[in-house]
Amino acid sequence: METRIVTITNRDWFRGTKVVEVEWKCPTCGEPMGEPKLRRFCEDGEWYDVHVWDNECGHIAKYRHLKIVNG
Numbered sequence: 001m002e003t004r005i006v007t008i009t010n011r012d013w014f015r016g017t018k019v020v021e022v023e024w025k026c027p028t029c030g031e032p033m034g035e036p037k038l039r040r041f042c043e044d045g046e047w048y049d050v051h052v053w054d055n056e057c058g059h060i061a062k063y064r065h066l067k068i069v070n071g
Contacts (some may be wrong), residue, residue, distance in 0.1 A: 003070075006036050006051035008063040009043075017048050021070035028059040 002024045010018040024033050036051040055061060 001069075002032065004033075004036060007038070008050055008066070009048070011064070015044060015046065017050055020066075020068045023067040023069055026055050026057050026059050027061055027065040027067065029057050031055065031057040033061060 003021050004024045005019060005021050007017050007019050010016040012018070025031065026033055033055050034053040036053045038049045039052045040047055040049055042048075053061075
């Protein structure tokens with residue numbers, strides 16, 4: 001099982017980010033996901049860096065759908 005360590009939004013506490021290890025396959029079809037890149041975004045006036053990626057299969061893997069292995 002391939003995994004990656006990525007930074008995602010921390011919805012547990014409604015703001016900020018968290019670093020998690022996730023199973024690196026599309027939650028919709030099981031194909032490998034694309035290469036993660038850091039991207040800045042603003043939420044409630046605060047700026048955060050989170051990982052984003054494009055999947056070759058075309059599916060969008062939302063953070064809440066990722067299978068977290070560690071984190």
